[in-house]
Amino acid sequence: MSNRIKILDPITANQIAAGEVVERPASVIKELVENSIDARASKIEIEVGESVLSYLRVFDNGMGISKEDLPLAFQRHATSKITSINDLNQLLTLGFRGEALPSIASVSELEISSRTADSINGWKFRFSGGHLVAEEAVGMPVGTDIIVRNLFFNTPARKKHVKSESTELGHIKDILLRFALAYPEIAFKFTAASSRQWQTDGKGDYFYPLVLNFGEEIASKMLEVKGESADASIKIHGFLAPPAFSRTTRLQQIIFVNRRLVRSRLISSIVEKTLNTLLAINRYPIFCLFIEIKPEIIDVNVHPTKMEIRFSEEDLITKVIESAVKEQFFPQQSAKTIINSM
Ligand code: ADP
Ligand code: MG
Numbered sequence: 001m002s003n004r005i006k007i008l009d010p011i012t013a014n015q016i017a018a019g020e021v022v023e024r025p026a027s028v029i030k031e032l033v034e035n036s037i038d039a040r041a042s043k044i045e046i047e048v049g050e051s052v053l054s055y056l057r058v059f060d061n062g063m064g065i066s067k068e069d070l071p072l073a074f075q076r077h078a079t080s081k082i083t084s085i086n087d088l089n090q091l092l093t094l095g096f097r098g099e100a101l102p103s104i105a106s107v108s109e110l111e112i113s114s115r116t117a118d119s120i121n122g123w124k125f126r127f128s129g130g131h132l133v134a135e136e137a138v139g140m141p142v143g144t145d146i147i148v149r150n151l152f153f154n155t156p157a158r159k160k161h162v163k164s165e166s167t168e169l170g171h172i173k174d175i176l177l178r179f180a181l182a183y184p185e186i187a188f189k190f191t192a193a194s195s196r197q198w199q200t201d202g203k204g205d206y207f208y209p210l211v212l213n214f215g216e217e218i219a220s221k222m223l224e225v226k227g228e229s230a231d232a233s234i235k236i237h238g239f240l241a242p243p244a245f246s247r248t249t250r251l252q253q254i255i256f257v258n259r260r261l262v263r264s265r266l267i268s269s270i271v272e273k274t275l276n277t278l279l280a281i282n283r284y285p286i287f288c289l290f291i292e293i294k295p296e297i298i299d300v301n302v303h304p305t306k307m308e309i310r311f312s313e314e315d316l317i318t319k320v321i322e323s324a325v326k327e328q329f330f331p332q333q334s335a336k337t338i339i340n341s342m
Pocket of ligand 1: 031035036039060062063064065073074078079080081094095096097098099100101102143144
């Protein structure tokens with residue numbers, strides 16, 4: 001009974017990591033689009049095939065990956081974004097864990113084509129269940145094109161948990177709409193089962209992304225809020241629907257911290273408490289809030305999906321949000337108005 005403990009081979013380790021990172025088809029889309037954004041793409045196209053498990057594609061005009069780096073990008077804990085844990089204190093990218101590509105490749109048939117600006121051609125690598133099966137030179141514009149086929153073909157337990165086509169497509173739509181809102185300067189184009197869903201023009205306007213997320217009526221009535229702390233370490237900007245449009249759930253509360261979509265009970269409850277007197281009981285306000293905060297004040301390394309976040313200066317954040325919301329919704333009580341009228 002000696003030697004019972006063995007180090008897992010890299011593919012098995014990646015499949016286990018995939019259990020956390022690749023919860024469902026929408027997680028694949030999220031991770032790939034995050035990579036395109038980190039690669040400074042100005043145009044990102046997302047395609048879903050006849051079924052969400054059979055075909056997902058994300059195609060960008062970002063900086064691309066060199067032939068030498070391509071195999072590395074598919075090794076776990078390989079990243080171009082950080083080199084030490086301290087880099088998380090200045091993190092400006094969405095990725096940093098170096099887990100998404102190897103995880104996705106280990107549970108699908110993945111084809112990546114990528115070209116950098118200093119190369120006259122691109123390279124296409126094909127993986128099946130994490131194994132590299134082919135590589136060839138290809139003609140293509142600068143950027144990266146990733147196609148994920150047969151997701152979870154080799155992890156039947158995970159495949160069983162995939163919900164109906166419309167539910168999974170719904171998750172993909174939601175996540176893409178949030179990206180369109182957080183990055184109005186990027187032109188997104190989304191097609192599903194060969195019909196165009198929507199596209200944004202990438203000119204930086206918020207209105208159309210707000211319409212896509214909240215519908216035309218609410219978007220056209222939303223009020224803008226803005227504020228920052230005295231030391232400029234926290235800046236907020238957002239759009240709130242008038243309380244008459246409240247909901248019974250928090251599903252229409254969209255929060256970005258340094259342009260990362262997060263879930264935050266803290267932020268939701270600050271907005272809710274500030275608007276409390278305007279809201280009917282058990283109703284939640286509809287809003288989107290962009291929080292820009294010095295990276296050292298937050299911890300994004302809480303969970304592999306990077307959706308949870310910890311703040312170290314909760315009081316300051318509370319004050320900034322509260323006063324920005326009050327200024328718009330309770331102008332007579334807001335500190336600024338009092339000062340201005342003296
Ligand atoms: P992470 O994003 O955490 O670094 P990933 O596994 O998602 O880890 O990606 C690994 C690496 O592959 C990235 O650090 C980046 O250098 C490269 N990469 C992935 N996607 C793209 C892309 N669309 N364009 C350019 N480089 C990319
Ligand atoms: Mg990534």
